[in-house]
Amino acid sequence: MGALPEAVEELLETALVGELTVIDERGRPVTHPLIPLYDGERIYMTSSVLFSKKLEHIKANPKVSVSISDPNAVTVSRFRRATIQGDATVDDTDLHAGWERVLPIWRKKEPAIDFFLGKRVALPLFFERGVIEIVPRRAFLWEDGDTSRPPQVFELVEAAR
DSSP states (O other): OSSSSHHHHHHHHHHHHHEEEEEEEESEEEEEEOEEEEEEEEEEEEEESTOOOHHHHHHHOEEEEEEEOGGOOOSSSSSEEEEEEEEEEOOOTTTTTTGGGGHHHHHHOOOTHHHHTTHHHHTTTHHHHHHHEEEEEEEEGGGGGOOOOOOOOEEOOOOOO
């Protein structure tokens, strides 16, 4: 078992879409659908720098949340909903190749990335990417996806790294 409860980890490992919520410069929440990548300790997401303010929002306020709420985006037999709150950092020191460190997790989840990698020369701005790294602090789990009842709440300790 990793840093998160097993049921939440299962969602992160199978969900093709997660909703990343950041806080904008006016203090308002802004949500972005992204592919959540999980290594057992941290949640990673990548973002093209083209037309993206989310990276700047995270740099200004690292408090974020990731929600898995779409039953069609999860490939597990038993649907649940989860929200993970945490602290994020942005690694944009090498926009051309720095994101490749999460490529093995990305490839495992979404093998179609190899098709896009083959088109890398034709889509150069898509592959100028920053990596969002999220340390989970709290998780909320709704068994069977039923949000009419209170969730289970898990206070997390930072995974050693």
